[in-house]
Structures are given as structure tokens and as C-alpha cells.
Amino acid sequence: MKKAVVLLSGGLDSATVLAIAKSQGYECYCLSLDYHQRHVAELKAAERVANSLGAAAHRTAQLDLSMFGGSALTDNNIDVPEAPTDGIPVTYVPARNTIMLSLALAWAETLGAQDIFIGVNALDYSGYPDCRQEYVSAFQRMANLATKSAVEGKTITVHAPLIDMTKAEIIKCGHALNFDYGMTVSCYQADSEGRACGLCDSCRFRKEGFANAGLQDPTHYQSRV
């Protein structure tokens, strides 16, 4: 079996990607990042998802990105917006996907894996620059100049299977693979039980996705919603 490193946040998108990678026959090594994010409940969700889908391994790297700040997800003094905002919202975390892909690259090299999966998508999303195909392609090109394995011929492919899918299409895809989205936590300000606010960007895209897919939303919401 071919090994793949799958970045797993615990949210809807990366869980779907894991289900896709499994269905394509990869042995999946799941990597999560505890970056002192506000919505730490997503890390428990990642563990549930990895176990449920039979990942070969699941590791959580510890890296405190609050040392750099600059995001509502790592700085408790910046509120998570509960209505749409103009431009790239304050929930953007500087260089987060670059850092996570870099860690995936390190693990891929020591595993001898040539495939990395990431759940970015550029349709129903918040406009984060590191969720676009041109970014993913540039990362892959850089990665293939960065490592000993790559320069010795074992090149890396960064798979972003959701990149051109709407949220509804992503949900339908996971549904077709029998994945239970009730395990996932997307909310940027989920409580410690993983219950969602229902108001942030991430909740909004998720809610609309289930509605547009014509599927029941299994999200656990906070009572205030």
C-alpha cells in the first residue's frame, strides 16, 4: 500500500479528504497541529475521525502560533466575526497552511511517502490565500527542491482533491463514502464539547453546504443558536 500523509484538522473538509485518500487505497498517516487554536475541540474531533477511518497513525504536532498572533484563532483579544466581513477575515492565521504542509513534508520524507493530502478549497471559503490551487502548486514545486528524497527522485505530490468543489459537493462526496460528519467540528469558536456557534464563517459555509446538498446537518450546536 502506498503511504500518504493526510493533514487532518478535525473539520469537515480534511475529514472528507481522509475518506477520499482511504478510498483511493492509501495507507493514511494523519497529522494534526495543536497551534493553541481557540477551537481546540477540533483536535479531539481529528482523533475521532482518524480512529473511525482506520488511519495507520495519527500524530498531533505542538507548535504555539499564538507567539506570532495576528489572528482571531490564536489571539483571544480578537473576536471571531459572527457575520460576513469584507476581504480576508481576521480568522486567517498567518502562514498556517505553509507551516502544516512543511510538517507534512518532513513526516512524508521519514515515512518514505510521496503523497500529501490537504483539504483546502477555493469556492465556499473565506478567501484565505493559502487555499488556492496556485498556492498548492507553488508549495509542491518548492517541496520538490527541498528534500533529500525529492532530489534523489522520490518526488512529492500535494493532493488537494476539494480545491474546485463547493461545500455541498464536498459533503455529498463524504456522504457517498459513508462518512459521518457528526464526528467533525468546523466551528471557529466551538465550546469544549465541540458544539458549534452556528454564526461564524466556518459554521455558515457548513450549514449552507448541508442545506444545498439536501442532507441533514448533524452538527451539534450550542443552545444559544
Add this chain to the structure above:
Amino acid sequence: MKKAVVLLSGGLDSATVLAIAKSQGYECYCLSLDYHQRHVAELKAAERVANSLGAAAHRTAQLDLSMFGGSALTDNNIDVPEAPTDGIPVTYVPARNTIMLSLALAWAETLGAQDIFIGVNALDYSGYPDCRQEYVSAFQRMANLATKSAVEGKTITVHAPLIDMTKAEIIKCGHALNFDYGMTVSCYQADSEGRACGLCDSCRFRKEGFANAGLQDPTHYQSRV
């Protein structure tokens, strides 16, 4: 003053880069990485160097790369070679420069800095792929697609001023800037006092560099040498 993030390991090269960045008028924000490296003495050296050169700030990120292993610098079961080896040596750390540059990118964005300095060089070096100009250029290109700042026009330049210099040229450059290399630790297996083994690749390049530069080697060696 323009702000720059300077990657500072505590070794000879990155210290020279900090001296260069300072001489070019940058306000320097130094970033080190405690990745559970064998030669942890280099982190104390980084602090000495940052203080001595008047860095605006110095931070050390904590990220345990021994979770991925695959290097003599993060796995105590792999010995540091004490003689030259063929190919890329086992002291190579998977994706290390990519991870460090990614962290520098995150900090640069929150600081509003558009310049990152890294002390890689591709002449008197161990053949690590992430020390070559084509790699640095590919990282910069990726970085300028990755961040909110970059897509809004504040692009990033990754400076690698040592890339085409020999070790002797690097040392002469630092010497011309009045930098005291006695503060730095290059050895891969330095003891807790920062004393060098004198035998590993890193010690060998450094020793030859001082000899070729015709300058006195201020390195503190272990008594076994």
C-alpha cells in the same frame, strides 16, 4: 527602519547574516527553533548573538522534530559522522529549512516585515538540498502566494546573502563587520558548554574556513580534540 525576520541558529553562518542585515540598516527580529536538536547549546549561542548585535527581539519557537526522526540531529540512535561521508549525510533534518522559513513567514506577516534572512550557503556545505538558491527562490515564490500581506501587495523577499560564498569568505565578511565568532556554536554534537567536537562536518567546514581566511579560530573545542 525596515523590519526583517532573521533566522538565527546560533552557528557561524546565521550570525554573519544577522551582522549583514544589521549593517544594511534593518531592524532585526531574530527567530530560533528549538526542535529538540542534539546540539542544544546552539540555542544559547543564538541568544548571545542576538543580544550582542542588538536585535529588536529574539524568539525561540518550540517544535519537537524528533517526532518525525530520520536525522542524526534529532535521533540519538543515529551517530553524527566524524569523517566525511558520500552523498547527503545523516545530519540532514527533513524539511527543516522549510519549517523554519514558514515560521519566519508567519512572524514577518504579523510584524509587517517584507524581508526574511537565512544563512544558507551552497559552497562549503554538506549538500543539503534546502541550502541551494533554486530552493530559496521557490520558497519565496510560494510565500508570495501564501499570505494575506503578499496578495495585498506587501511581497516577501527571502535574502540568502551567503549563498555563493565560501566559508572563508563568510568568516572574512563577519570579521570585517567586527563580529566575534567566539560567541557562536556550529558543532553538531557540542557539549552543554557549547564546546565543539572538531570532527563533524560542521566543525570541519568551520575549521577550514578560519584557516583559509587566515584568521584565528576562536572555537572552544572539547578536550578530546
